[in-house]
Amino acid sequence: MxxxxxxxxxxxxxxxxxxxxxxxxxxxxxxxxxxxxxxxxxxxxxxxxxxxxxxxxxxxxxxxxPEPEPLEIVPEDLGLDIVHEDADVLVVNKPRGMVVHPAAGHATGTLVNGLMHHCTDLSGINGVMRPGIVHRIDKDTTGLLAVAKNDLAHASLAEQLSKKTVTRKYTALVHGNIQHDEGTVDAPIGRDPKDRQRMTVIDGGRDAVTHFTVTERFGDYTLVECRLETGRTHQIRVHMRYIGHPLAGDPKYGPKKTLPFGGQVLHAGILGFTHPSTGVYMEFEAPLPEDFEDLLGKLRQRD
The missing domain is CATH 3.10.290.10 (RNA-binding S4 domain)
Structure with missing residues (x-):
């Protein structure tokens, strides 16, 4: 203790x-x-x-x-949506509501629990609680994640992320009508000194760059494609809030009056990287989940 x-x-x-x-x-x-x-x-x-x-x-x-209780990863058959798999990497389409790795309060039902059931050959660089995990997306964000099946693949993917050569494109629904068709948010992100559970744009934070393109407008909402140049915690959620267009459904960074969606309306739809062994660039795409499509359909009917 x-x-x-x-x-x-x-x-x-x-x-x-x-x-x-x-x-x-x-x-x-x-x-x-x-x-x-x-x-x-x-x-x-x-x-x-x-x-x-x-x-x-x-x-x-x-x-x-008190000392944290030791966690043991229990392999679980979670019916993971495996988009691609070979000897080095796995690409999985994570559903809404799934935490990426076990932690206090989330010992089971995580992506790692499902991965441990699916295969046992995962990299160990990030320790026993995060085998294979190179990057993360939030619990209520859906979409694509790359998983390393050995340490060499993990090192390669981590280096590509560091050098900003990984393609990561997200679809997001935000509050308000963004007037310009595209833009870039270049603003450092760090922990919010007033609320340690949140991130914010702050002097002295880590550099963070998000490029966005408007794809559709719904009057008081805008559908955008966001391309990450960096990968900071909650980056898209923080940056869009910073420019006055927080994500719809976001309980942490959005307004109190928002769409009842069970979390931020955000989907990691495109992921591309150079294969660690072959050196060939690979790109994967996951369609919008059904609840996201249904929401857009309702907005189109309303307008």
């Missing part, structure tokens, strides 16, 4: 302990902090407190973070 001592500054004075501590560490969610408080794992000035305790300046908070 790891112990940490936190000194409360004027910035967090008056804040609830769960809200303040979740700002110290992005992995300390408010619900996690609340449970630790109830279990007596968090002390303020040497005493237990209630989850709604309001911190005071100069409070001394002692956090005894």
């Amino acid at each position: 790891e112990k940490q001592i936190l000194e409360i500054t004027p910035e967090h004075s008056g804040s609830r302990i769960d809200k303040a501590l979740s700002a110290f560490n992005p992995e300390w969610t408010r619900s996690k902090v609340q449970s630790w408080v109830k279990e007596g794992l968090i002390l303020v000035n040497g005493k237990t407190v209630k989850p709604n305790y309001q911190l005071k300046e100069d409070d001394r908070v002692e956090v005894s973070e």
